[in-house]
Amino acid sequence: MKAVVLEGKENVRVGEFKDPVLEKGSVKVEIAYCGLCGTDVHKFQGKGGSRPVTYPVPLGHEASGVVCEVGEDVTEYKVGDRVTIDPNWSCGHCYYCKEGITHMCENSRGVSKGLAEYVCAPQENIYKIPDEVTLKEAALTEPLSxxxxxxxxxxxxxxxxxxxxxxxxxxxxxxxxxxxxxxxxxxxxxxxxxxxxxxxxxxxxxxxxxxxxxxxxxxxxxxxxxxxxxxxxxxxxxxxxxxxxxxxxxxxxxxxxxxxxxxxxxxxxxxxxxxxxxxxxSFLNPNTTERAIHILKNKDLDLSQIVSMEMPMENVPEELKSQEYMRNGKVIVKIKGES
Ligand SMILES: [Zn+2]
Ligand SMILES: [Zn+2]
The missing domain is CATH 3.40.50.720 (NAD(P)-binding Rossmann-like Domain)
Structure with missing residues (x-):
């Protein structure tokens, strides 16, 4: 698949990357849009993300798209569902998860590398989006949450x-x-x-x-x-x-x-x-994804004030260097787009 791949500090390329493997309980999403985040710039500059970075890895974590395949044991989602992905996975059984503070999970990992054509994410990280929300708007779910x-x-x-x-x-x-x-x-x-x-x-x-x-x-x-x-x-x-x-x-x-x-x-x-x-x-977005989707659905935010640019994957390396449009707001990267 095509992806924006971070190969090392200040070394990013747009090109082929191995397709993600669909595991049991996971959902494969064909990505429509993915937002660029300050965290992507941090990773690009070698300053790390919310968690340690292992190269090579696609960038991005603010993704929306359409379910294109479901793994074994997935009951809630089907091919064609329009979804957004919470990029932070937590285990559900460690001390912190049991205490309800899932963003402090001891086994926590990032699941979604959204600047790519496909992402496989555990079904607990997948959220359906209502018809009122476009896939482009849905890419704002994570920063909003x-x-x-x-x-x-x-x-x-x-x-x-x-x-x-x-x-x-x-x-x-x-x-x-x-x-x-x-x-x-x-x-x-x-x-x-x-x-x-x-x-x-x-x-x-x-x-x-x-x-x-x-x-x-x-x-x-x-x-x-x-x-x-x-x-x-x-x-x-x-x-x-x-x-x-x-x-x-x-x-x-x-x-x-x-x-x-x-x-x-x-x-x-x-x-x-x-x-x-x-x-x-304030760290990450524990249990706020549903509320973010409600706000998007009700058009409670003027997103035109927030999104500064839409661009293809090819323009991302230059933007990570210059941050020309990121300085003025959210850059949304069009992968497949609205289908
Ligand atoms: Zn972000
Ligand atoms: Zn945990």
Missing amino acids: CCLHGMDLLDVKLGDTVAIIGMGSIGSIVLELCKKASAGDIIVIEANEEKREKAMAMGTTLFVNPLKENVMEKIEQAGIKNVNRVMECVGINDTIETALQIAGKKAIVVLFGLPDPKKDVPIKMRSILQREIEIRT
Whole structure:
């Protein structure tokens, strides 16, 4: 089959890769669309993914498609079903799975390498999508489900002041979800000036460019007294430090952006302690896939604000290098497309 294959650090090619093997209890999906994720860039740059990377491996994990074959013992799915794939598999029998925190599974592995013509995934990772949801929209299920987990942790109350750091695809989805959650003032902190207009159009109260403006000063000038909730969607030292600096007294800070495993972040512990800041971290998308599908079905998000580009597999290596379109939102890779 054709796939976008990662051969090593900064070494990616589009070409032949061995077909996945259909095992008992698994479903083979002909992939329609797959989103490109910051994690794919991390893997490309040799910074690892959510789990260790073994080469060669196809990239991608945000896939939708149509069932083309079912393995032995599969009862819930049939050929022709339109589906999306949760890329994270958990065993169901370890301590953490039994405690219901499946994303902490000791035997957890990634199942879906969606930048390929075919994926075989265990049936427990397969979700049917309703007719109202296109296959292209369905490729957004995984990032949206990750955002829902992050939003659960952020625990926005009606009228809360929320700061979102980084307005890539995750930050854009979080912004829309915060509006849905009736947050009060929303501050977007983003170094790309071109996103100012879009952020304001999406209902941001205050946009701050940290490369040009002093974030604390801007917040004070805007008359915002206490930032109750902070969502950090970048994962680099500067933005994590900003998140902890702007958090108000008794604030909740959710760290969502995946940091470089080799980097340590110095934190001003005394000031954090005195404000009684609660730092939470958001990892993967435990039990949020069905809710993500409901949101897509009800057209509760303006996806045109999130998707910046659609491209064929052939363009992915260049995009991983330049991140030209990823900087502005979600890139969706068309594999087979809508059939
Ligand atoms: Zn992703
Ligand atoms: Zn487990």
